[in-house]
Amino acid sequence: MGVVVPLDEREFQSGAGIEPLVRLTRDHMERVNALILSRVTSNVTLIPEIARHLIDSGGKRLRPMLTIAAAQMCGYEGDGHVKLAAGIEFMHTATLLHDDVVDESELRRGKSAARIVWGNQATVLVGDFLLGQAFKMMVEVGSLEALEILSSAAATIAEGEVMQLRVAKNTATTEDAYLAVIHNKTAALFSAATEVGPVLAGGDSSERAAFRSYGVNLGLAFQLIDDALDYDGDAHDLGKRVGDDFREGKITLPVVLSYRRGSDADRAFWTRVMQDGAIGDGDLQHAIALMRRHRAIEDTIARARHFGSVARDALAPFADSPHKAALLDAVDFCIGRVH
Numbered sequence: 451m452g453v454v455v456p457l458d459e460r461e462f463q464s465g466a467g468i469e470p471l472v473r474l475t476r477d478h479m480e481r482v483n484a485l486i487l488s489r490v491t492s493n494v495t496l497i498p499e500i501a502r503h504l505i506d507s508g509g510k511r512l513r514p515m516l517t518i519a520a521a522q523m524c525g526y527e528g529d530g531h532v533k534l535a536a537g538i539e540f541m542h543t544a545t546l547l548h549d550d551v552v553d554e555s556e557l558r559r560g561k562s563a564a565r566i567v568w569g570n571q572a573t574v575l576v577g578d579f580l581l582g583q584a585f586k587m588m589v590e591v592g593s594l595e596a597l598e599i600l601s602s603a604a605a606t607i608a609e610g611e612v613m614q615l616r617v618a619k620n621t622a623t624t625e626d627a628y629l630a631v632i633h634n635k636t637a638a639l640f641s642a643a644t645e646v647g648p649v650l651a652g653g654d655s656s657e658r659a660a661f662r663s664y665g666v667n668l669g670l671a672f673q674l675i676d677d678a679l680d681y682d683g684d685a686h687d688l689g690k691r692v693g694d695d696f697r698e699g700k701i702t703l704p705v706v707l708s709y710r711r712g713s714d715a716d717r718a719f720w721t722r723v724m725q726d727g728a729i730g731d732g733d734l735q736h737a738i739a740l741m742r743r744h745r746a747i748e749d750t751i752a753r754a755r756h757f758g759s760v761a762r763d764a765l766a767p768f769a770d771s772p773h774k775a776a777l778l779d780a781v782d783f784c785i786g787r788v789h
Contacts, residue, residue, distance in 0.1 A: 468510065468783045470776040475518040478532060482514050485536040489583045500564050500576040504543055507559040513643040514539045516668075516780065520647025520661050523773035530591040530650050537600065538643045540584035545607055545639075547577035552611065553698050557691065596646045603642035610634025619699045619725050621709050621717070628706055629670070637669030644668075660764045664777065667761035672784045674754035677702040678747050679788055681738050693734045699724050703753065707746035708737075716740055751788055758785045 472479075490501045514535035521531035549555070550563040551570045557563060565573040581604065588597045613631045617623040644665035648657040680695040681704055695702050701724065709720045719736065723729050741747050758781045768774050 467786075468512070468515070468776075468780055470772070470779050471515050471519055474522070474772055474776050475515045478518045478522075478535070479511060479515060481529075481532045482511070482518070482535045482539070485532060485587075486539060489536065489540070489587065490580075492579070496568070496572060497576055497579055500547075500568055500572060501543070501580060503561070503564050503567065504546060504558065507561050509559060511539060512780070513542055513639060516640070516665065516777070517643045517647055519773050519777055520644045521650050522647075523768070523771060523777070524648045524651035524653050524657060524661075526647065526651035528650065530593065530596075531647065533587040533591050534596060534600070534646050534650070535643075537584035537587040538639065540580040540587075541600070541604060541607075542639060544577040544580040544584070545611075547573050547580070548611070552615070553700070555694065555698070557694070591650075593646075593650060595649045599642050599645055599649065603638045606634045606638040610636070610638065617701050619727070620701060621705070621720050621724050623701045623706055625703065625706050628701065628703055632670060632673040633666065636673040637666045640669030640672065641665035660767065663764035664761045667757040667764065668781055668784060671754040671757040671761065671781070674703060674750050674757070675784060675788050677704055678750045678754070680704075681741055682747050682788065693737075696723070696734055696737055697729065699727055703750045704741050704746040705737075707749055708740050708744050711744040711746070712740060716744075751785075754788075755785055758782075 486505065490498050490505065492498055517535040517538055518531055546558060547564055550558055551565050551573055554565075555563045556566055563573075564576070585597075585601070588600055591597075610631055610633070614635060617627060617631060641662050642665070644661040645658055647653075648661050653661075677695070680692065680702065683692055691697075696705075705720065705724065709717055712720070719733075719740070723733050723737065761781050762778055765774055765777060
């Protein structure tokens with residue numbers, strides 16, 4: 451997973467969007483959104499208040515759209531994919547609520563994080579409520595295979611969170627160790643979201659493996675672009691301040707590469723700001739300068755392009771169709787978020 455091949459940057463069009471995916475899944479996603487709103491209700495008024503704070507704040511619903519498109523591409527004609535897509539969005543929302551508590555984040559999607567408004571305890575418990583609702587919908591679909599895939603993903607995501615705690619502020623983290631974290635924490639849900647499509651459609655093992663590979667590599671690419679954007683992005687597009695990962699002491703791939711490629715003085719800087727948390731005026735700008743000097747941001751993007759290429763190749767054996775084209779466009783969208 452650590453091997454990176456040079457790729458032609460023209461393969462990924464920076465202007466590519468997810469409009470085809472949105473268009474193809476629109477009718478089904480309207481049902482998904484209605485189901486989300488109906489399942490977030492509770493007699494405990496604080497629960498929908500906190501959940502809606504994040505659910506209504508935006509987000510492209512990329513993961514549930516992938517589930518819908520994968521199921522449609524494989525010829526599924528039932529309605530179980532709607533409940534699974536809603537459950538996947540609930541799982542994703544729950545992880546965001548939990549992440550913000552663990553990371554002590556102040557912003558999420560351009561708004562105050564739920565933990566800032568309602569506190570850590572309520573935020574964690576509402577995340578747990580959403581996970582419960584997600585699994586209720588999975589059970590209602592009646593597919594043990596789909597339930598196994600998504601429940602395994604939930605466990606893997608939790609493992610990824612714990613793995614991230616172990617590497618937090620640790621400048622000795624290797625690239626392989628970091629990729630293992632994001633494989634569990636981010637890519638696992640992308641993979642599950644796409645694999646359940648062929649499962650519902652009764653696809654064979656090769657179809658399931660192809661969509662699983664597409665999802666996991668798309669998830670890796672998505673997270674690596676996020677890592678690059680935290681140091682070379684726009685606060686409006688990010689929904690958080692540029693440099694939040696730096697301020698929170700998160701070890702991401704640009705930091706790993708900068709630390710390993712730097713001089714003794716550079717490594718002393720990273721140790722001070724990351725491990726010791728002694729961040730002063732101008733340190734973020736110096737960190738970005740070091741990343742540029744050592745091509746850490748560029749190479750993080752190059753690795754994302756590599757995983758994006760693997761995701762595209764995973765779907766290559768399938769016949770051309772509007773849904774296949776839209777899923778390939780989703781890869782371009784994920785990579786094209788960085789300029």
